[in-house]
Amino acid sequence: MPILMKDLRRQILEKNREAMHLHGYQGLRADLVVKELAITKGAYYHYFSGKQELGYCILDELIGPEHLHYWGALNDYFGHPIEGIIERLKTLRIELKNDYFLLGSELNNLIQEMAPLDEGFQQRLQRIVEGMRLAIRAAIERGKKARLVKAETDADEVATMVLTNLLGAFSLAKAFQDRKFFDRTIEQMTEYLRDFKGQ
Amino acid sequence: MPILMKDLRRQILEKNREAMHLHGYQGLRADLVVKELAITKGAYYHYFSGKQELGYCILDELIGPEHLHYWGALNDYFGHPIEGIIERLKTLRIELKNDYFLLGSELNNLIQEMAPLDEGFQQRLQRIVEGMRLAIRAAIERGKKARLVKAETDADEVATMVLTNLLGAFSLAKAFQDRKFFDRTIEQMTEYLRDFKGQ
DNA sequence: CTTTAGGCATACCAATTGGTACGAACGAAC
DNA sequence: GTTCGTTCGTACCAATTGGTATGCCTAAAG
Numbered sequence: 001m002p003i004l005m006k007d008l009r010r011q012i013l014e015k016n017r018e019a020m021h022l023h024g025y026q027g028l029r030a031d032l033v034v035k036e037l038a039i040t041k042g043a044y045y046h047y048f049s050g051k052q053e054l055g056y057c058i059l060d061e062l063i064g065p066e067h068l069h070y071w072g073a074l075n076d077y078f079g080h081p082i083e084g085i086i087e088r089l090k091t092l093r094i095e096l097k098n099d100y101f102l103l104g105s106e107l108n109n110l111i112q113e114m115a116p117l118d119e120g121f122q123q124r125l126q127r128i129v130e131g132m133r134l135a136i137r138a139a140i141e142r143g144k145k146a147r148l149v150k151a152e153t154d155a156d157e158v159a160t161m162v163l164t165n166l167l168g169a170f171s172l173a174k175a176f177q178d179r180k181f182f183d184r185t186i187e188q189m190t191e192y193l194r195d196f197k198g199q
Numbered sequence: 200m201p202i203l204m205k206d207l208r209r210q211i212l213e214k215n216r217e218a219m220h221l222h223g224y225q226g227l228r229a230d231l232v233v234k235e236l237a238i239t240k241g242a243y244y245h246y247f248s249g250k251q252e253l254g255y256c257i258l259d260e261l262i263g264p265e266h267l268h269y270w271g272a273l274n275d276y277f278g279h280p281i282e283g284i285i286e287r288l289k290t291l292r293i294e295l296k297n298d299y300f301l302l303g304s305e306l307n308n309l310i311q312e313m314a315p316l317d318e319g320f321q322q323r324l325q326r327i328v329e330g331m332r333l334a335i336r337a338a339i340e341r342g343k344k345a346r347l348v349k350a351e352t353d354a355d356e357v358a359t360m361v362l363t364n365l366l367g368a369f370s371l372a373k374a375f376q377d378r379k380f381f382d383r384t385i386e387q388m389t390e391y392l393r394d395f396k397g398q
Numbered sequence: 399c400t401t402t403a404g405g406c407a408t409a410c411c412a413a414t415t416g417g418t419a420c421g422a423a424c425g426a427a428c
Numbered sequence: 429g430t431t432c433g434t435t436c437g438t439a440c441c442a443a444t445t446g447g448t449a450t451g452c453c454t455a456a457a458g
Contacts, residue, residue: 102315167374
């Protein structure tokens, strides 16, 4: 019997999310998570038709919204848009626990593992990354309109560059199992981004 | 009976490498590859004690040497070291087939999947990445000594940045299933790197 | 009070997985 | 020609995996 019966579906989602962060989707053992939660397969298959739907739900209800909300916050930033992006990058360093850098970005992990294997995953992952990219790009463009960002700045290119470095930073930190590779990239990007601030 | 009996061990390695590129290590089905090669488990377990050793061998004998050789070539480059790095980046765009960008970098894939799960993988992957990083760093330092690279350049930081962007570029191209994200990063890096060339 | 539908447990299962035990063929060495 | 080690095929296996069939329990609706 589960101790907390408040929202079992949610619990199943979150525990599986954790397990998937460590083992990947293919390495995710649904029944093992079921045992950890001290429930049974009955509950599991009551809420989810199977492993694939579970994976989709983790993306649609947890990982996706979180990422889009995090970068969507750029919209509400009252300051220099470039500083807004930098703030988001720095906040990542503060909010994410050390272990997260050793396990890598959930988004990046799933991209590597699933993008070529499952179209449903690929579409969802692409949508999330594209959402992040558009949020950053929009911030830069707002900066350009307000003459806070150099007119010749290619907003699309810079936004893509930020994402590339973000994903790469997670990869490298994971390869070395050392978050300092993430931190260094953020600091380099900070310098790089400030160059685009208007005179 | 295998048609070509030339070097069965090698064939097993290479076919498994291909399968691992697509499905990952955990998704790699040894016996499925065995069927593809039209051999049996007898051969498979004759040459490899098991799946883990097979994975290690693919890294130690194929992926590792290839990567280190590719970037080690910077040593033999007779020209501006910065241009040497740029040449290596551009050659990647030419030599790698389109499918490779959809499947992602074998190195990056394995990092994401295995670094936190298996110490043997982590050590091997880290060694390869570190080897690449050192090769790039050494090239920049040679450039500094020859006064071809600005004296204030932080070779270690630039080398790390190149790797971060490289891994990130593979990730993003894979997320979008579109190699143009890789190509764009290479071009941006080219510009960025040329800024370090001495006056 | 009865009916009904969601919420979950119990007890199965077929297929797959990585792995083993064993032996046959074959060539080299003596 | 006998021995012997390498190379691989055959036949098997225990454990795991994702998944299903079924029914009990409860609460709300009628």
